[in-house]
Amino acid sequence: MMFKRKYLFTLFLSVLMAGSLSYAQNLKRKVKKCVRDAGIALDNNDFRKALELYQHAYQLDPKNAVLAFDLGSCMYSIRQYKRQSLPYFEQARKARIEEANYYLGNLYHLSGNFEDAIHAFQEYKNSIAQKKFSNKEIDFLLMKCKTAMELMRAPVNVTIENMGNTINSEFPDYVPLISADESVLIFTSRRKGSTGGLLDPFGEYFEDVYISTKKEGKWSLPQNIGGNINTPTHDACVGLSADGEMLLLYRTSKDLLSGDLYSSVFNGKDWAIPQELPSPINTKDYTEPSASSSADGQVLYFSSDRPGGYGKKDIYRVAKLPNGGWGKVLNLGPTINTAEDEDSPFIHPGGKTLYFSSKAHRNIGGYDIFKSTVDGDGLWSEPENLGYPVNTPDDDIYFVLSASGKTGYYSSFRQDDYGGSDIYLIHFSDNDLGFNVFKGKVEGSAVAADSTGKPLAARIYLYDSKTNALEGIYNTNTLTGKFIMILKWDTEYTMRWESEGYV
Numbered sequence: 001m002m003f004k005r006k007y008l009f010t011l012f013l014s015v016l017m018a019g020s021l022s023y024a025q026n027l028k029r030k031v032k033k034c035v036r037d038a039g040i041a042l043d044n045n046d047f048r049k050a051l052e053l054y055q056h057a058y059q060l061d062p063k064n065a066v067l068a069f070d071l072g073s074c075m076y077s078i079r080q081y082k083r084q085s086l087p088y089f090e091q092a093r094k095a096r097i098e099e100a101n102y103y104l105g106n107l108y109h110l111s112g113n114f115e116d117a118i119h120a121f122q123e124y125k126n127s128i129a130q131k132k133f134s135n136k137e138i139d140f141l142l143m144k145c146k147t148a149m150e151l152m153r154a155p156v157n158v159t160i161e162n163m164g165n166t167i168n169s170e171f172p173d174y175v176p177l178i179s180a181d182e183s184v185l186i187f188t189s190r191r192k193g194s195t196g197g198l199l200d201p202f203g204e205y206f207e208d209v210y211i212s213t214k215k216e217g218k219w220s221l222p223q224n225i226g227g228n229i230n231t232p233t234h235d236a237c238v239g240l241s242a243d244g245e246m247l248l249l250y251r252t253s254k255d256l257l258s259g260d261l262y263s264s265v266f267n268g269k270d271w272a273i274p275q276e277l278p279s280p281i282n283t284k285d286y287t288e289p290s291a292s293s294s295a296d297g298q299v300l301y302f303s304s305d306r307p308g309g310y311g312k313k314d315i316y317r318v319a320k321l322p323n324g325g326w327g328k329v330l331n332l333g334p335t336i337n338t339a340e341d342e343d344s345p346f347i348h349p350g351g352k353t354l355y356f357s358s359k360a361h362r363n364i365g366g367y368d369i370f371k372s373t374v375d376g377d378g379l380w381s382e383p384e385n386l387g388y389p390v391n392t393p394d395d396d397i398y399f400v401l402s403a404s405g406k407t408g409y410y411s412s413f414r415q416d417d418y419g420g421s422d423i424y425l426i427h428f429s430d431n432d433l434g435f436n437v438f439k440g441k442v443e444g445s446a447v448a449a450d451s452t453g454k455p456l457a458a459r460i461y462l463y464d465s466k467t468n469a470l471e472g473i474y475n476t477n478t479l480t481g482k483f484i485m486i487l488k489w490d491t492e493y494t495m496r497w498e499s500e501g502y503v
Contacts, residue, residue, distance in 0.1 A: 027060055027061065030057075030060055031057045031060050031061045031064070031067070034053045034054070034056050034057035034060070035053070035054070035057055035067070035070065037053050038050040038053035038054050038057070038070070038074070041053060042074070045201045046201055047074065047077060047078050047201050047202050047203070048078075048199075048201070048202065048203040050074050051071075051074050051075065051078065051081070054067070054070055054071040054074050055071065057071075058071050058088075065091055065092050065094070065095030065097060066092070066095075066097065068088040068089075068091040068092050068095075069088065069089065069091075069092035069097050069099070069100055071085075071088050072085040072086075072088030072089045072092065072100070072103065073085075073103070075088070076089075076103055076107075078202050078203070079172075079202065079204075079420070080202075080203075080204070080420060082107075082110075083107065083110065083111070085103065085107065086104070086107045089103045089104045089107065090104065098123075098124065098127040098129040098131070099124075099129075099131070099132060101120045101121070101123045101124035101127070102120075102121075102124050102131075102132070102133055102138075104116075104117075104120040105117045105118075105120035105121040105124065105138075105141060106141070108120060109141070109144065109145055109148070109365055109393055110365065110366075110393050110394055111393070112148075112393055114145045114146075114148055114149050117141075117145050118142060118145050118146075121138050121141055121142050121145070122142075124138060125138045125139075140360075144363050144364065144365055147362055147363060147364060148364040148365055148388075148393055151362075151364055151385065151387055151388045151391070152364070152388045154387075154388075155387065155388050155389055156386070156387035156388065156389075156390065157428075157429045157430055158389065158390060158426050158427060158428055158429065159426070159427040159429070160389060160390070160414075160424055160425070160426050160427075161424065161425050161427075162414070162416050162417070162418075162422055162423075162424055162425075163219070163409075163422070163423045163424060163425055165418055166212075166218075166219055166220075166221060166222075167185070167187070167212060167219055167222060167423055168417070168418045168419075168422040168423055169189060169191040169192075169418060169419065170191075170418055170419035171189060171190045171191040171192065171204075171205065171419055171420060172189065172190045172204070172419070172420030172421045173187060173188070173189045173190075173191070173411070173420070173421065173422055173423050174187065174188055174189075174397070174398055174411035174421045174423065175187055175188040175236060175237055175238060175344075175398040175411060176398065176400060176409040176410065176411065176423045177237055177238075177239065177240035177247075177400060178240070178244075178400055178402070178409055179240065179242065179243065179244030179484070180242040180243065180244070180295070180349055180402075180403050180437045180484050180486055181244075181437045181439060181484060182214065182402055182407065183213060183214050183244070184211065184212075184213055184214075184240075184244040185211070185212045185213075185214070185219060185409075186209060186210070186211050186212075186225065186237050186240055186247065187209070187210055187212075187222070187237065187423055188207050188208070188209055188210075188235075188236040188237050189207070189208060189209075189210050189222070190204050190205045190206070190207055190208075190420070191205065191208075192205060193224075194206055194207070194208040194230075195208050195224070195227070195230040195231060195232055195235075196231070196232025196233070198232055198233070200234075200256070201256075206232065206233050206234050206235075207234045207235055207236045208224060208225075208230045208235055209224075209225045209229050209230055209235055209236065209237045209247075209249070210222035210223060210224060210225060211223055211225045225271060226270070226271055228264065228270065228271050228272060228273045228274070229247075229249065229264060229271055229274065231251070233251075233252060233256070234250070234251060234252040234256070234259070235249060235250075235251055236249065236250045236251075236289075237249055237250075238250050238261070238289070238290045238291050238292075238344075239290070239291045239292045239293055239346075241293055241295075241297060242295045242349050242403075242484050242485075242486055243474075243477070243482075243483060243484040244266070244484070245265060245266040245477055246263060246264075246265055246266070246293065246297065247263065247264045247265075247266070247271065248261060248262070248263055248291045248292075248293065249261070249262040249263070249264060249274050250262070250288070250289050250290070251274070258285055258286055258287045259287050259288065259289060260276055260277070260282040260283075260287075260288055261276075261277045261281060261282055261288045261291050261302060262274035262275060262276050262277060263275055263277060266477075267477070267478060267479055268477050268478070268479030268480045269479065278325075278326065280318070280326065280328070280329045281300065281302060281318060281326060281329065283304065283306050286304060286305050286306040286307075287304065287305050287313075288302055288303065288304045288306075289303055289304075289313070289343065290302060290303045290343050290344045290345060290398075291303070291345070292345045292346045292347045293347070294347055294349075294351055295349040295350075295351060295472060295485075295486045296472035296473050296474060297320070297473075297475075298319060298320045298472075298473065299317065299318070299319045299320070299347070299351075300317070300318050300319075300326075301315060301316070301317050301332075301345040301346075301347050301354065302315070302316055302318075302345065303315050303316070303342060303343045303344065303345060304316055308331070309331060309337060310331070310334055310337040310338060310339060311337065311338055311339035311340055311341070311342075311360075312339070312340060312341045313341045313342055313343050314331055314332070314336075314337040314342055315331075315332045315336055315337060315342050315343075315345045315354075315356055316329050316330060316331055316332065317329070317330045317332060318330065332354075332380060333380065335372070335379075335380045335381075335382065335383070336354075336356070336372060336380055336383065338358065338360035338361065339360065340358065340359040340360035341358065341359045341360075341367070342356055342357070342358045342359075342360075343356065343357050343358075343367065343397065344356060344357045344367075344397050344398045344399065346399055346400050346401065348401055348403075348405070348433065348435075349403050349435060349486035350403075350433055350434075350435050350486065350488075352373050352374055353371055353372070353373050353374075353433070354371065354372050354373075354374070354380070355369060355370070355371050355399050355400075355401060356369070356370055356371075356372075356383075357369050357370070357395075357396065357397040357398070357399065358370055358383070361383050361385065362383075362385050363385070364385070364388060364391045364392065364393055365392070365393035365394065366392075366393065366394050366395035366396070367395040367396055367397040368385055368386070368391040368396055369385075369386045369390060369391055369396050369397070369399045369410065370383035370384060370385055370386065371383065371384050371386065372384070386399075390408075390410075390426060392412065392413070392414065394412070394413040394414075395411075395412070395413060395421070396410060396411070396412045397410065397411055397412075398410055398411045403433075403435045403436060403437050403486050404432060404433060404435060404436060405428065405431045405432055405433030405434075405435070406427065406428050406431055406432060407425065407426065407427060407428070408425070408426035408428065409423060409424070409425060409426070410423070410424055410426065411423055411424070412424050434488055434489050434490065435486050435487065435488055435489070436486075436487055436489060437484060437485075437486060437487075438484070438485040438486075438487045439482070439483070439484050439485075440482070440483055440485075441455065441476075441480070441481045441482045441483070442455070442456045442458040442460075442476045442481045442483065442497065442499065443455055443456060443481055444456045444499070444501075444502060454481075455476075455477075455479065455480050455481030455482075456476065456481050456499045456502070457475070457476060457477075457478040457481070457499065457500075458475070458476045458481070458497050458498060458499035458502075459473065459474070459475055459476075459497070459498045459499070460473070460474040460475070460476070460483060460485075460495055460496070460497055460498075461473055461495065461496040461497075461498070462474065462485060462493055462494075462495055463493065463494045463495070463496070464491060464492075464493065464494075465491075465492040465493060465494045466492065468494075471493065472485070
């Protein structure tokens with residue numbers, strides 16, 4: 001009898017073990033399939049699908065450190081989940097997956113834990129395992145940590161305010177552009193309700209352009225700028241003329257792998273269908289994501305990842321020819337451009353100061369905003385970091401400045417954001433560039449039966465009265481006759497006007 005019970009118990013234990021083994025094998029197969037399918041999704045640039053698969057696999061096997069690393073890597077590559085990847089890399093590091101230290105260093109740096117970041121980067125650098133990133137790249141990141149600690153100990157005298165939920169949404173809002181008189185704000189957003197309502201491979205709505213106007217000191221609720229500008233895929237504003245009537249845009253190629261610059265003109269009522277800027281500004285297989293026009297429209301500064309530069313994205317300059325075409329594209333050189341990314345150029349209406357964002361130079365982290373001035377020989381000064389708290393360990397980019405230099409607008413990731421990047425207003429206490437906005441209207445002679453003039457399409461030539469040097473060429477709006485100029489406080493000017501049918 002005892003033998004029989006022992007036999008039955010042994011049989012039951014064997015069945016139980018076989019069942020457990022079968023369950024484990026089945027679980028292992030499910031995890032393996034999820035990981036394989038996630039890899040296929042990543043190969044197809046479907047990051048949303050890959051994330052879902054990695055998350056499901058991790059739920060099935062939460063003690064798997066390799067799986068934790070893969071899940072963390074996928075989350076890290078998706079902007080909205082980047083910070084949430086931290087615990088998965090910490091799990092991977094405990095299992096001695098050395099590659100996790102690289103990501104942990106970046107995540108600690110992003111949250112301002114610079115000492116922890118330095119420790120993680122040093123661990124990665126000292127590892128004898130095969131590594132994806134070189135010691136040179138790690139030294140560059142270590143330098144950023146030390147620069148951040150240095151600049152954040154000496155904050156600059158500015159006041160920064162979120163533009164509020166009238167302008168910002170729970171989705172990413174960025175690339176603020178202002179007219180010279182700060183009455184018009186145009187920006188890019190990935191908010192719900194975008195044209196087409198489509199999602200990109202990262203699970204975000206495609207970009208659309210929005211516009212807001214200021215009345216009695218308050219911004220109106222942003223409106224979709226219209227069907228001539230926005231399409232079902234990416235449409236982003238990148239530059240605005242001083243008078244607010246010529247808009248520069250970025251549109252991606254059909255495969256979303258490259259993109260070009262376009263321009264649209266406001267006729268006083270509607271924005272025209274964007275026209276692609278010609279070669280040599282745009283290139284066939286490369287990306288030109290940002291641009292800024294001089295106040296008179298005669299010079300364009302833009303970024304591009306075309307071959308022949310100093311690194312990834314560089315900043316270039318091109319001037320208009322007398323026949324209306326564009327001249328030779330010139331790289332701004334190694335003072336401005338580095339082996340890393342330089343982007344979002346903004347040439348101040350005064351024409352001498354360039355603001356841009358860079359991942360290099362004396363950098364706190366991510367993109368930082370820098371400024372450089374050009375001398376009479378066309379040489380640019382060493383870029384100056386705008387300092388903390390303007391710049392943070394995260395991306396700070398798409399900076400524009402008022403004519404006076406006292407107010408700036410830009411995109412940043414900060415603790416008081418409404419969702420993703422927001423648009424912020426910067427008040428510079430110690431900054432006055434000595435420029436002001438001059439607005440006017442050109443009218444023709446009134447007819448006998450009419451007491452008012454007729455708005456004219458005119459060209460205005462602006463000269464320095466003392467030197468007779470041409471300071472700029474401006475065009476009035478063809479429907480309204482209005483124009484905006486940027487003038488120095490201490491300069492006397494002479495204007496010459498031309499309009500068809502008038503002397």
